[in-house]
Amino acid sequence: MAVKHEIPTYEPAPAERRLPASRAECETRDAQDALAGRRAKFALDPAVIYLDGNSLGPLTHTAARRVEGMLHGEWGRDLIKSWNVHGWIDLPKRLGAKIARLIGAKPEEVLVADSTSINLFKLAAAATRGRGTRRRIVSETGNFPTDLYVLQGLTQLSGGAAELVVVPRERLLEAINEDTFLVVLTHVHYKSGECFDMKAVTARAHAVGARMLWDLSHSVGALPVDLGASGADFAVGCTYKYLNGGPGSPAFLYVRSDLHASVEPVLTGWMGHDAPFEFSDDYRPATGMTRHRCGTPSLLAFASLEGALEAFDDLDLDDARRKSIELTELFVAIVEAGGAPAGLRLASPRESARRGSHVVFAHADGYAIMQALIARGVIGDFRAPNLLRFGFAPLYVRYVDVWDAAEALRTVVESGSYRTSPGSVRAAVT
Ligand SMILES: Cc1ncc(COP(=O)(O)O)c(C=O)c1O
Known part of the structure; x- marks a missing residue:
């Protein structure tokens, strides 16, 4: 007997699901975002794109x-x-x-x-x-x-x-x-x-x-x-x-x-x-x-x-889900645009209705790649043996963050720069 997978919430209309096709469109989407105001509640470092809120959420001012x-x-x-x-x-x-x-x-x-x-x-x-x-x-x-x-x-x-x-x-x-x-x-x-x-x-x-x-x-x-x-x-x-x-x-x-x-x-x-x-x-x-x-x-x-x-307070979780789906879909789309970089493979369900708010890619050098991303200010985490995990918390992650993080991942993998990046010795917490 197979397990049926379905999240019985939010069915986005096709028009709403059109993903931004450029960084500028991401900025526009951020400006229109119903949740945009919530980001100011978080003490976020502007130099960091934080994609690990599925592991440890950031500090709020409150x-x-x-x-x-x-x-x-x-x-x-x-x-x-x-x-x-x-x-x-x-x-x-x-x-x-x-x-x-x-x-x-x-x-x-x-x-x-x-x-x-x-x-x-x-x-x-x-x-x-x-x-x-x-x-x-x-x-x-x-x-x-x-x-x-x-x-x-x-x-x-x-x-x-x-x-x-x-x-x-x-x-x-x-x-x-x-x-x-x-x-x-x-x-x-x-x-x-x-x-x-x-x-x-x-x-x-x-x-x-x-x-x-x-x-x-x-x-x-x-x-x-x-x-x-x-x-x-x-x-x-x-x-x-x-x-x-x-x-x-x-x-x-x-x-x-x-x-x-x-x-x-x-x-x-x-x-x-x-x-x-x-x-x-x-x-x-x-x-x-x-x-x-x-x-x-x-x-x-x-x-x-x-x-x-x-x-x-007063958060409509359907708004959060809608945004989370868009962020995860956008991330996958940019990372895979024109074909995923060699060695990188999506390890999460492709269908967003079967996926939570994080996305995982597999790569044999996953740990070193994640360290290189963290050194560039894109913080996700690594799960053994080969998984790069990225969490998209809809309250503070922006569409531009997704764009920039996906580009950074592509660049790090395609250039092979992670091979020479410091931090390839595994720390106690990954
Ligand atoms: C599914 C799941 N359950 C439990 C935990 C952790 O439990 P605890 O807070 O007791 O360490 C985690 C931590 O990542 C988790 O992912």
Whole structure:
């Protein structure tokens, strides 16, 4: 059974899809862009074309101000009183409600807490607890490593009661069978950028009585996601990529509201207790998403995320998707104009409806090429073994940036200048 790929949003009219054919036309398109005003919210170096917001989003002015405000106006001044007077205690819920709008969830269905890896463990462990006699968790070969590693750890912890079945995308639907209690997939693949049809895969999981958990790390903030319409049970995701929350900013988790009472946490920390300040010896889960809190939140990182989310106020995600499609299509078109430079091959789906907001090209010398691009001020990243990854965050990447970055990539590859460029020794973070 093949997986159907489709993103049921924004069908651009052919006229709108005409891509700029020159740098001057890119400038015109930038001037007409409905999202153009949002770029000013970001602290961007004009000498840099930043195409790595799918890995670490840039600083926003509001994030900087909000952290400053928490440091000096709250912690520095009001000390521990801040938990109440500045509402620190409710920040995980408040920020969750803001993210909910971006992923098609109800405000009370999303909580900001911990990291994506930990949230994945928390929800997968809760699902394992409710597995009945079923044994199987299904995921995809080549899913983001943390997703697979966390599930491996969890199945080991189960002492063999649960098993992880990891199969290539083409065999996924048939692997989801009556023995499956949980399916864990990443909506937009971190390497290829390929998207799953969330509704179709979730429907398959539900048809056999399994729960569906989506990792939205490469989707949230870049394309519309409709968890409600897809019927998904659980979701997790990062906030330091397209949401620009800052390095290591807290992640989010989603549990569909009709499951709130029945999904019992496994990491039963005191902040998820029904009455944490009773300090009782016995655990009693809080109601709603609060039970999925664990320990004290890293509040300065919450402040940074809170400020960053202001860039999404009143954003129409269909506008963001439309622009993101155009930026990615333009990039591919320029890089391949008259034929892609020798050795360079598109490694993302060509059809934009099947692609998230990043584009990947493969080249045997990918690492050195990316280093040469970074030296020229075009920042993307490299993913082993040979992938050059470019993220197109629609809130701040301009059409001219795409034009210039694509030209730079062509020049670096065609000239072979990357062979003599410094930085071909691989750094710890690529
Ligand atoms: C799909 C996906 N999940 C999870 C993560 C990271 O999880 P964590 O924030 O816990 O390191 C990433 C990071 O790139 C990712 O791409």
